[in-house]
Amino acid sequence: MKLPVQPVFSCDSFGGGTGAPSLLDAGEIIYLNRGSLAIGHALTLMDLEPGSEVLLPAYHCPAMVEPVVWAGFSPVFYRIHADTSADLEDLGNRIGPSSRVMLVPHYFGFPQEMGRIRAFCDRHGLLLIEDCAHAFFGECSGHPVGFHGDYAVGSAWKFFPVNEGACLVSSRHALPDKDLQSGGLFFELKSVLNTLEHSVEYGRLGMLNFPAKTLLGIKDWLWKVMKNLDEQGEDTGKEEYPASGFDGKRVRQRISLASKRIIESSSKSRIVERRRSNYLRLQSALECIDGGRPLFGALPEKVVPHVFPFLVDRLEAVFQRLKSAGVPVIRFGEYLWKDMERGTCPVSEEYSRRVFQFPCHQDLSGEDIDWMIGRIRAALGYGEVVE
Ligand SMILES: Cc1ncc(COP(=O)(O)O)c(C=O)c1O
Known part of the structure; x- marks a missing residue:
């Protein structure tokens, strides 16, 4: 069995119901291509001097740091607590005369206490980027996620069955969309075809699988032609993209029309309910087990998880076993x-190595989750997998 790591487009994706407060309710909104590009875009709107410092959590991925460096600013890393909340005491010690911005993520979908963080930023004259890449849905301090930040960033493709897409949201500043650029016809086409391809790969289109496969054959041919054209062009030489694929030239690029339409017409309540129920299934099967534990003790009401984070004891051995069993990690x-200096944040360094995440998105069924649970238990040394 091969399970999709991300949501998969199908007829089931659509329908009504809002499900829970979301980033879409938090303020003015523009749709962009990727969350990292939305961070870059937000930084360009802030009118900061070169060399300004941006406070980032020591537990991060390259996609959160690259836009800061691209914009000409210096990352300064702060500690997090074991519950993943920002360590405001440590932050206070790291603020210097050039500090201008703080970025705070809602790790794995679990919102931070934003009322407190907003007050901290106001006290220190910091602009706040609320990183909702893991938390498209949810509430903090009585408001939808994304409300407290000067700017909030969402990564739509982690929650919706699209292959790209992000939001930049603000309840405090205007977000002019007149300077946004279209990705062009090929980008639009590619977006539709990549979404379909993912769907066909997991057999989710029913009777449409065959015509979709034909379309995808045409796509492969088109790509080949375009690649040849690119290689003959002047300006398209091989770019050295950093680790996350961040490309500063695209910070103003709009989402594709197809992705935006899919996001708008997706059933939000299905996303919310199924993610929560899949998470709880993993939680109850794995909360009392030797060899690891869920990172969070419970799933509070209104939290809509991105993934199921699990803290593993014997990581190398377990990772190898999970990989060979085909479990998506x-x-x-x-x-x-x-x-980042070693020792900046022992919690982040530990989580960087030991926290594995398992998908719990809406397009995994209860049986898919049980299949994963069986293999995770086996990888942790709990007997053989029952087929
Ligand atoms: C916390 C966090 N912020 C921002 C990003 C960037 O989002 P995207 O992958 O849409 O560029 C990621 C990517 O995984 C992330 O995990």
């Missing part, structure tokens, strides 16, 4: 920024 924060 995500490792957010596996690679910490190379210039």
Whole structure:
């Protein structure tokens, strides 16, 4: 069995119901291509001097740091507590005369206490980027996620069955969309075809699988032609993209029309309910087990998880076993920024190595989750997998 790591487009994706407060309720909104590009875009709107410092959590992925460096600012890393909340005391000690911005993520979908963080930023004259890449839905301090930040960033493709897409939201500042650029016809086409391809790969289109496969054959041919054209062009030489694929030239690029339409017409209540129920299934099967534990003790009401984070004891052995059993494992924060001083945050360094995440998205069924549970238990040394 091969399970999709991300949501998969199908007829089931659509329908009504809002499900829970979301980033879409938090303020003015523009749709962009990727969360990292939305962070870059937000930084360009802030009118900061070169060399300004941006406070980032020591537990991060390259996609959160690259836009800061691209914009000409310096990352300064702060500690997090074991419950993943920002360590405001440590932050206070790291603020200097050039500090201008703080970025705070809602790790794995579990919101931070934003009322407190907003007050901290106001006290220190910091602009706040609320990183909702893991938390498209949810509430903090009585408001939808994304409300407290000067700017909030969402990564739509982690929650909706699209292959790209992000939001930049603000309840405090205007978000002009007149300077946004279209990705062009090929980008639009590619977006539709990649979404379909993912769907066909997991057999989710029923009778439409065959015509979709034909379309995808055409796509492969088109790509080949375009690649040849690119290689003959002047300006399209091989770019050295950093680890996350961040490309600063695209910070103003709009989402594709197809992705936006899918996001708008997706059933939000299905996303919310199924993610929560899949998470709870994993939680109850894995909460009392030797060899690891869920990172969070419970799933509070209104939290809509991105993934199920699990703290593993014997990581190398377990990781190898999970991999050979075909269990999809995500490792957010596996690679910490190379210039971050060692010892900056022992919790982040530990989580970077030991926290594995398992998908719990809406397009996994209860049986899919049980299949994963069986293999996770086996990888932790709990007997043989029952087929
Ligand atoms: C916390 C966090 N912020 C921002 C991003 C960037 O989002 P995207 O992958 O849409 O560029 C990621 C990516 O995984 C992330 O995990």
